[in-house]
Amino acid sequence: MDGSSRGAWHAALTKSHEIERGGQVDLRHLAGELFAVSEMVGAEAKLRRALSDPSRDAWPKRDLASRLFESRLSGPALQIVHEAVSGRWAHDQDLVDALERLGIDLVFAAAEAEGWLNRLEDELFSVDQAVRHHQEIRETLGRRDVLPDAKVAFIRRLFEGKISADALWLATRPIMNPRGRKYTAAVWRQLAIAARRRHQITAVITSAIQLTAVQKHRIESALTQMYGRGVNANLVIDPQVLGGIHIRVGDDVIDGSILRRLDNVRRAMSSR
Template sequence: MRGEASRIADRTSRDSLAPRLREAGDDAWRIGNELFSITDLLDHSTHVERALTDPSRSLDDKKRLLTTLLGDQAHPLTMEILTDLAARRWSRSGDIANAVEDFGVDAFMYAADSAGSTLTVSVQLAELHSALLNLPVVRARLYDEKVPAQVRIRLLHTVLGGNNLDPIAMRLAEHATANLRNRRYLATIQWLINKFSRHMGESMVTVTTATPLTPEQIGRLSHIYSSRLGRAVHINSVVDATVLGGMRVQVGDEVTDNTVVAQLQQLRRKVRVSA
């Protein structure tokens, strides 16, 4: 968990620079990629993390370090964000990498806003999360540190098959396995879904069924979960014939699985225990 100083630094910096990111338009894609690259660099260099968060070093000294790391190729707003973060006080040095990653995700959310694809990205991430729930071996490979990042990314593309994700959804899905950051793959995807949901001012409710939901069913589910959560929701309907029947509902990290296949699995476990 981040200490109080880090939480304040992260929130103050992002609140201050959010308008600039929002106005970046198409450049937000480039900025997000640069910030993800810096996140990876910081994760693999505690020396740089400490240098950028050392309160005894002057900001000018930190700027020179950033210029050495980034050269003159980085987007000016990327440099401005990193300089702003370096000027803040942090509870521990590793927290600055978390803040850089947060900014990177923010940049991609604003890029999605600019492209008019914010809801599409959120839905596609939710569908990916739902699809991987029943693939534990694949999930384990996607966050296996012993497997090279490029191999993990190829595995992700294989899992997706011919499904053409929005470029931003694909980049975020790739980031989740390329930059593991000591997290499980589904935990990172859920974190991204939650961020997009908050960004849109609503919650994502993913409902998996064997056949498509009718508009009436979607309307009833929307009413039920809006009342339960106290805010607007978006019903993401996922069709998966392998569930056979029933319904699996996921809201954030909470999953309620009343599908036929889940009930059969539970019955098998009971039979094994009683045997």
């Protein structure tokens, strides 16, 4: 988000965090309510423009939201929606995006409160990797002639019983509300939301063999010192790297694999 949308987003996120800290709220139910509003607003262009129009005062947009959603939403959900529509959004789709992101953040908040946020991240990462490395899954999710409900059922068949209900719920979000995004990009953004909640950076370690917990912790500690922020590392096993490790942190790549060294030797030999 850029321009005025950034300020509107932070105001809505602050309200969501305020309600979260207040307790006595079912965070998962609240997330579901925001997901539903996001889908409804995203599907109705006229409504989306009316609720996000930066030229309108906040109160008529809040009034419209009340008339539409008051009977459908809990009090906390309506408060967050009121804060969101009161903002000045640079693009109407930014409002839809914000409501969904708030819902995703609340699912992570519920997992964090129960002490298993890291595990939820690991589960989502496993979904991301399964889709990236299996052409059949990618093709099924990318087909325009397959209805969203069928794609959701497909994801459930693949992962139900293997990951938590929260991870499965989040894994279906990019299907139910795609908005032209690639599936893996949407899941990776969910992981980024979780990382921001913990004020950490997410790294991907690719290794030819399974690393021990101690080895993984040492790498995370070294990266934390390097970046000045906490780093949570996800591990990918890929025999093709031959040995050593390959680390990706955002756009940064730290490649200590044997394969990379062999490539360097080949390039040096070919340049002579």
